[in-house]
Each structure stands twice: as structure tokens, then as C-alpha cells.
Amino acid sequence: MQRTSDYRKFSGDYRSMKKLQQFNILAFKFDRLKNNGFKINITPLEAERNEELISLADNELLRAIRRLTNHRFEDNGEQRINDLFVYRKKLTKQANSEENRKKIREINNEIRNLLFIPEIISITTQKKRNYPKIGRDGFWVNGKHYRRLMCSAAMARTNRALFCADYIYERIDEVLRCDCKPVKLIPAKWNAYYSLMSSAAFRVSTPRVCVVKDLELNMVKTVDWTIEDEHEDKIVRMDKELPFNIWDGMGLISPELAKVWSEEVGYDGIAEAFIVRAPFIKGLLATFDFHKFADEVAHTKIIKDIYGKEYNADDIDVILTESQFKLWNAYDSIEDHAKAMEKYGLRWGVTRIGAPEKKNYMRTNYQFVQVLNLNDDDIAELCQPTIDWIKGVAGKDYAFKLIYLLGKLSRESDAEEVWNKVQDPAIKALMLEPDLLQDSYLSDKIIRSLNKKIRQAYIGKLILHGNINFAVSDPYALAEYIFGIEPKGLLNEFEHYAGFWGAEEKKIVALRSPLTWRAEVTTLNLKVNDKMKEWYKYIPDCIVFNIYGVDRMLLGGQDFDGDIDFTTDNLVFNSKLYGGNPVTYQAGKATKEFIENS
Numbered sequence: 001m002q003r004t005s006d007y008r009k010f011s012g013d014y015r016s017m018k019k020l021q022q023f024n025i026l027a028f029k030f031d032r033l034k035n036n037g038f039k040i041n042i043t044p045l046e047a048e049r050n051e052e053l054i055s056l057a058d059n060e061l062l063r064a065i066r067r068l069t070n071h072r073f074e075d076n077g078e079q080r081i082n083d084l085f086v087y088r089k090k091l092t093k094q095a096n097s098e099e100n101r102k103k104i105r106e107i108n109n110e111i112r113n114l115l116f117i118p119e120i121i122s123i124t125t126q127k128k129r130n131y132p133k134i135g136r137d138g139f140w141v142n143g144k145h146y147r148r149l150m151c152s153a154a155m156a157r158t159n160r161a162l163f164c165a166d167y168i169y170e171r172i173d174e175v176l177r178c179d180c181k182p183v184k185l186i187p188a189k190w191n192a193y194y195s196l197m198s199s200a201a202f203r204v205s206t207p208r209v210c211v212v213k214d215l216e217l218n219m220v221k222t223v224d225w226t227i228e229d230e231h232e233d234k235i236v237r238m239d240k241e242l243p244f245n246i247w248d249g250m251g252l253i254s255p256e257l258a259k260v261w262s263e264e265v266g267y268d269g270i271a272e273a274f275i276v277r278a279p280f281i282k283g284l285l286a287t288f289d290f291h292k293f294a295d296e297v298a299h300t301k302i303i304k305d306i307y308g309k310e311y312n313a314d315d316i317d318v319i320l321t322e323s324q325f326k327l328w329n330a331y332d333s334i335e336d337h338a339k340a341m342e343k344y345g346l347r348w349g350v351t352r353i354g355a356p357e358k359k360n361y362m363r364t365n366y367q368f369v370q371v372l373n374l375n376d377d378d379i380a381e382l383c384q385p386t387i388d389w390i391k392g393v394a395g396k397d398y399a400f401k402l403i404y405l406l407g408k409l410s411r412e413s414d415a416e417e418v419w420n421k422v423q424d425p426a427i428k429a430l431m432l433e434p435d436l437l438q439d440s441y442l443s444d445k446i447i448r449s450l451n452k453k454i455r456q457a458y459i460g461k462l463i464l465h466g467n468i469n470f471a472v473s474d475p476y477a478l479a480e481y482i483f484g485i486e487p488k489g490l491l492n493e494f495e496h497y498a499g500f501w502g503a504e505e506k507k508i509v510a511l512r513s514p515l516t517w518r519a520e521v522t523t524l525n526l527k528v529n530d531k532m533k534e535w536y537k538y539i540p541d542c543i544v545f546n547i548y549g550v551d552r553m554l555l556g557g558q559d560f561d562g563d564i565d566f567t568t569d570n571l572v573f574n575s576k577l578y579g580g581n582p583v584t585y586q587a588g589k590a591t592k593e594f595i596e597n598s
Helices: 007-011 030-035 044-049 060-069 077-092 098-115 128-137 153-157 166-177 187-198 255-264 290-298 334-343 376-394 398-411 415-421 425-432 434-438 440-458 475-482 530-535 571-575
Strands: 022-029 053-057 116-124 139-141 144-150 160-165 209-212 216-227 234-245 250-253 273-278 281-287 302-304 310-312 318-321 349-353 361-363 463-473 507-511 522-525 543-545 564-568 583-585
Touching (some): 022 098, 030 116, 060 116, 060 166, 116 144, 255 349, 290 475, 376 440, 376 463, 398 440, 425 434, 425 440, 434 440
Parallel strands (some): 209 318, 463 543
Antiparallel strands (some): 022 053, 116 160, 273 281, 273 349, 361 463, 507 564
């Protein structure tokens, strides 16, 4: 039976990127516009009071707007913002006087104006039938007309879209199109690709890039095949030949550039992987030494790209696959794309890095628990770690309680840094005087919080030994492919690698949210040898999948563009899965067309 006595490890190691600057834009609901005749006059302060001002982390869209409008922030705004925050904090510690209150109001007003971007507005349409009208006619705010600019995949899921002021629309549209040639594609995909520059991202150094074709293999797999019928769908178990894009959404980055990018985003070390953004480019780059591979395995440095051009591997930092460069066929070469980026002042960006926050314990959700065929004893065993943890927090252990109250700050190694970041005076007092555990305020605070955790446990949020990390498709096999070697990889079918779980060969379970069926879980057979440890050494905590299996189907149609999986070695999960075959169907094909407008 798996039991864990020290739940202080729940905090894990803490590694993070620096924070992006947040900017503010107006945000309205459709009914608010409709009730005002689609004409609104409002100041940033009024919008803030009305909760009609939202924050967006910096991205290439916002940067382009600031450049084109000569926004005040572009003139040393970052330093000015930091100075204002420091001065405001200093004033709040001084005597409460009318003069100081006036200075604080002036500082708040300057901060508000420095961070306000009036050129774009977010609109939420609660009912889809309202969208065509506003998308067609637009609306007026503060005497300026706005029209639809973009609706990313994330925006579509929450019925939102971004609208842009007419006076800058054409110039922004030109920047976002980045000199791409007209090509036929599905309108919904154009929406997603066009909107990539609205993704929050840190700017990084421009890489030397090569784009290679995807490898799509047809493999026969046993699946539960869904046959659609107008009366009732049928599910038939059969062996079916299916296409698999082996590295769907994934590419490689050299360790040398990975180190540079890591420093640029404020990460101490070499990140295992990067989720990247550039015009019409998205996906995951796994850190892999393909230069060493060229010397020691391939014995050639020649890489042929998707356009037929040959490159010397020594002149390349990043290898993209076709599925990452969404509009590769809208350019004559990757160099033409790079020239267009430079022309419009666009840069490569990183939205997330591999393992920014390592944890040894995670909380499940109700879907994870529903993949298990449990009896009463299994339920008791599954719940025991959560019960032990709750008892620990509710007990008399000072360190246990303090770690709980500090939350993520408990992972900081610098005590002074922790002290400066703690906002609650009561927790600061407890850090100085352990006897304050008897104080009724702190006791009530802990009890209220624990009651919430207990209610969450009732619906399946249980503590489990495990980890969340990026899924990657065998990068060794990708290196073989790009250098003209038949791709086999280091992992056979039914074999996997995950350095987080150590040098022992063992079985673990992988799950990915959201689950829609109890078969959407897979058992990973971890393999380890010296060759794997050498070639996967830059991605020690990523979950490496072999190129032969149906794991991605079992994980809800997973690809490798930044998807993350939860893995656990919990004995109940390992022994009580319902299991089953992948459930799939014949996907329909949408019509492609030339896109005139965004």
C-alpha cells in the first residue's frame, strides 16, 4: 500500500519565469452595447469602477499597437511604472494625510493611463445569434468606430472577440498578416492562426530556423469505431488503418539556444521545452542536441527543408515541423517569413517553458477518479493521503501550518524574499512568533480554508503522488528523420520515458484533462538505459512517448504542441483502471477557401 508520511513535499521545487507586463483594455458585454445604442462614452477610471476594464499580458499585438500609435509606454514606460509603484508603496507607509492621498490618486491615474490601450476592445456575446450583427456593423466608443479584428480559439470558447479602432485597423491587419500570400484554408483555422500574435509571450532572440515536412504514418490499430446513424450511433470494435502525424506540433531546439532563451525569460538553467509563438507559428520545441546527433549518429550535417533547400545543421538553432508553421505554403521560404517579421517589427516569443513548477504531489479531479473501478477498500486507500494531509494541517505542527499558510511562497529558498512577498500581517506575525498558533484569528482562518479543501475532496480533488509535464514524441526519432535515417527512436511500442520517476523501470498511469470516457487513460511502461539518459538529458522530466502506439488517442486526441499529462505511480490507479480501446470516428472535412478579411 502506498502511504506518504511527509506531505510537506506537496510544495515541490519551485522554478518560474519572470512576469510579463499587464496592460488594460475595455471589455463590454453585448447587452451593454445594445442598451446604449452601440455607442458608449467612458473613461478608463469609470470602466475600472464598472469592472469593464480587463488586463492582458503583453503580446505582439499590443506591442504593434503601441509602436504604431507612439504610446507613452514605449518611452521608458517599464521603468516609469516600476518607479511609480515604489513611490506609491513609500507613500502608503507614511502618515495618512490629504496631501499623500492626492499624490497616491495622481500616481494611480498615471499608472492607469500608461497601461491603457484604447485601440482594442473585448466583447462578450452571451448569445451566439448576437454575434453576426456586431461582427458586421461594429460599434462606437468615445466617438471612435470599432470593428472585428480577431477571435482566437481561446476567445471562441468563452464567446469573446477583439475589436479594433478603425483608425488603426488597416495597419494592424497588415502587421498580423505579415506579408503572407493568399492560400486556401478553413476559415476557423485562419481565425486561430491570425490570432496567434495575441498570445501572451516573452520576446526572445531570433533563431536560425529550418522547417521540415511532417511524417505521417498509416498504422493498423484496434479501436472502438463510432458509426454515425441518424437514429442511434453504433460503436464497433475493429482493426482500422489510421493516419498518425508522428510529431504533431513539435520541433527541436539546440541546447545552446535553449540556454539563451532560458536566460531571456528569467529561468535559471536550461529549460526542457518551450511553447513558442511567431506569425503563423506555434507549438513545442523540445531541447535536444541535434548537432551532436549529426556528428555522432547521422554522420552528416545536411538537412533538407520543406521548400527543398539544404541547410548545414551547424547553421540551425531550431527545427520546426510542418504542423508548427501553419502557413508555410504562404511563403517562398522561411527566410522570406523572417524578412517579413523584421519588416513589421515582430519577434519570436515564448509563452511557457518546460517544468516551470515541479511538484511531487498534485490534486486529482472527479474525472480522474471515474476511470477507476473502485471498491470500498480502494476508496479508503485513495483518500488516505488527503486525510493525512488535512490532519497534519489541523494538528499542532508549527512548520506544517506555516507551510500551508504560505502556499507557493513556501517553495522560495530566500527567506527575505518570502518575508517581502507575504501580504497578510497575521502570517508575518506567525513567522516571528510560533505561539500565535493559538490565536483565534489564525485558527479560524485555517479552519475555514480546510473546510473548503474537505468539500473539494468530497468531489474528487484528492492529493496524489504524481507530476504534470509536457508530452513529447521521441525526439531521437525526429533527429533520425531530419537527417534521412529511417525513424525508429529509442523506445519500442509500449515503452516510454519519464526521468521524473527516476532510474527504475516501472509502470505509471497517464491522464489528460478533460476526460470524456473512462478509457481515456493509458499505462506507461517506463524504460531507462544509458543511451536514453544521454540523449534525453535535456528533457529529464518531459514524458517521452514512442512513435508506434495509440497513447495519444487514449489521451483524448493528444498532440505534442504543448499538451501536458498527469502521471502517477499510485497503486490504486495502476491496478484499478477500467481500460479499453481508443474511441474514434471518421472526422468530417470542412471546405477551404481564400480568406479576404480576418
